[in-house]
Amino acid sequence: MDILDGLKVVDCTQILAGPFCTMMLGDMGADIIKVEKPNGGDDIRRFGPPFIEGESAAFLMINRNKKSIALNMKDPKGLQILKDLIKDADVFIQNFRPGALEKMGLGYDDVIKNINPKIIYCSISGFGADGPYKNRPGFDLIAQGMSGLMSLTGTPNGDPVKIGVPICDLNAGVYAALGILASYIKRLKTNKGQFVETSLLESGLSYTIWESGIYFATKEISKQSGTAHRLSAPYQAFQTQDGYINIGAANQANWEKLCNALNRSDLISTEKFIDNASRMENLNDLVEILNLEFRSKSTADWVELLISNGVPCGPILNIEEILNHEQIQAREMIIDIDHTKLGQIKNLNFPIKFSDTESKTKLPPPLLGEHNDQILKDLGYSDKDIEDLRSENIITS
16 A cells, blocks of 8 residues: 555646645555646646657656546636535645635635535645735746845856756655645544645745855855855865865765875875865865865766765766666666657656655656546536536547
8 A cells, every 4th residue: 555545636726836745645555536627737748859759758746646537617617626626525725816716715724614614625826825025926037036046156257057957846745745745644633624725935945054044144145156066175076187076075084085095195184174164165175175186087987986985976967867877777767657648758766765655656647638628527426417528528638
């Protein structure tokens, strides 16, 4: 039995934060019903190229283990179907703009009063459910900029840089899943649901651990530092003969191991590098010395030498290199999924391993409305009812 076997989730989210959250819940065994608008479904279905036979590669990556119903919620019959789904669910998750669902009678207070008093109701928004920015639309790029992340990313004195992955969206999805699971544990104890919410802005800000700590302590505003750490050195990337290597000599023991591996034991007793505080104060001089050393060999040669001497290090890999890496293969992080239309496709596996249960892919990323009939039959609709709904464009596929 999967860890979340029996947990029923009605998913009214699209694009990234919400679908990432529900994919994780689905990977752990929850039953996810993805409610999509009939005219094209989740907007991410159109993100691309690349497309595989018309299916967005982006959509395929974050929507496995879900059933899709294409439902016209603006029609009273479609809205009633959604309410019926919520009535039978443990979790309802949405990322509509604040106020949109309240107009449909699907705000949290409406749901617990009229539909499902024990629901765990999760909302993901750009800026949160209250505050002066609550009604503003939110996107990952906006959140990265406002949370401070873009001011911290990139080379010193350079332009602001967006982090290479949609970190605020993804982190909001993780926090939403965490909040849902915590609420589920409480409900198992108290038989009461609750409202859970997070935002893209807060999910980005929460990652500024060092930088906020520095500001609280000193009022100093952290700036871009390239690959270097703000509090310890050497802990950054260095250029080699043929690429780059990351060095993690973040404490005194590893610093001394690095010096010995480089045959530069003299650096250990050099006054300006004598401890971490001194190395941080003289970081530019330290980097200049180490750059000269690392340019003398290839990345592979350095990794072999340093690992054998107990120095934490690793190459900087591109996507092709990491996806084909022996450690990723050993950890079974690449999986094959049998898609309804496309046949076998590849996906990233769930990154948490459990000793007693195996996370597995039960369903491929769904076609739009692929599970209309199954979902409606589970609610008690007859074949004729379903055909009538289809003819009235309440459901589409």
